[in-house]
Amino acid sequence: MVLAAGVAAxxxxxxxxxxxxxxxxxxxxxxxxxxxxxRRWKEDRRVNAMRMEFKDLLYTLxxxxxxxxxxxxxxxxxxxxxKLLYPERGVxxxxxxxxxxxxHINVPIESAVSEMARxxxxxxxxxxxxSLMTAKRSGGNLAQMMDKIASIIAEKMEVDQEIQTMLSGKxxxxxxxxxxxxxxxxxxxxxxxxxxxxxxxxxxxxxIVTGCMLTAAAAYIWGDHxxxxxx
Numbered sequence: 001m002v003l004a005a006g007v008a009a010x011x012x013x014x015x016x017x018x019x020x021x022x023x024x025x026x027x028x029x030x031x032x033x034x035x036x037x038x039r040r041w042k043e044d045r046r047v048n049a050m051r052m053e054f055k056d057l058l059y060t061l062x063x064x065x066x067x068x069x070x071x072x073x074x075x076x077x078x079x080x081x082x083k084l085l086y087p088e089r090g091v092x093x094x095x096x097x098x099x100x101x102x103x104h105i106n107v108p109i110e111s112a113v114s115e116m117a118r119x120x121x122x123x124x125x126x127x128x129x130x131s132l133m134t135a136k137r138s139g140g141n142l143a144q145m146m147d148k149i150a151s152i153i154a155e156k157m158e159v160d161q162e163i164q165t166m167l168s169g170k171x172x173x174x175x176x177x178x179x180x181x182x183x184x185x186x187x188x189x190x191x192x193x194x195x196x197x198x199x200x201x202x203x204x205x206x207x208i209v210t211g212c213m214l215t216a217a218a219a220y221i222w223g224d225h226x227x228x229x230x231x
Contacts, residue, residue, distance in 0.1 A: 002038045006031025016185060017209045019200040046091055050122055053092040055153045056085055058128070062146035071132075071142055072103050095120055110136050124153050171227050178220040181212065 014027030064074030199205035
């Protein structure tokens with residue numbers, strides 16, 4: 001789907017800029033640029049969903065520990081609660097289930113969670129694994145530790161949401177400004193084609209249009225990089 005959308009968009013843009021089928025074909029390789037952007041979008045969604053589920057997992061673990069469960073039994077109980085919270089199978093449930101399976105064969109929970117952190121690649125899970133290992137060795141208050149880490153994650157998510165809300169207007173402006181050159185070119189072609197006819201089918205016009213396209217693409221990449229703020 002991404003490839004089809006990229007081919008259609010780049011082909012139409014090439015024809016719009018060069019008024020030539022050859023120009024459209026020359027622009028088709030640029031459709032591959034959509035794949036990195038799509039992968040980044042999917043990865044951001046996955047990380048945000050994983051962070052949200054991990055926060056709920058920690059709160060559930062803390063509730064089980066306060067009820068008097070051992071860490072292992074609290075993990076089994078939390079796995080069942082996660083299935084109820086995310087009936088459509090969240091992104092973290094496979095990792096949680098893998099840890100439960102390791103606990104059933106007597107793998108230490110701190111080792112199982114450390115492996116889970118390496119597989120998931122989430123900073124919060126890695127911090128939790130280190131804290132769990134330290135608490136197991138020193139006999140710290142596990143329930144209090146869970147509440148503290150969950151609170152830190154919740155505060156981090158709130159700060160991120162506030163930043164995204166503040167940037168939403170600027171993101172819309174950036175998208176509009178990035179699309180304006182194409183919209184203006186389309187408007188001129190539909191309303192007064194003779195006015196820009198000199199840009200087509202000659203060497204100087206092709207160079208000018210190509211330079212404008214590259215400048216607009218660079219401006220879009222630069223603007224998109226500026227508004228990407230990570231917490």
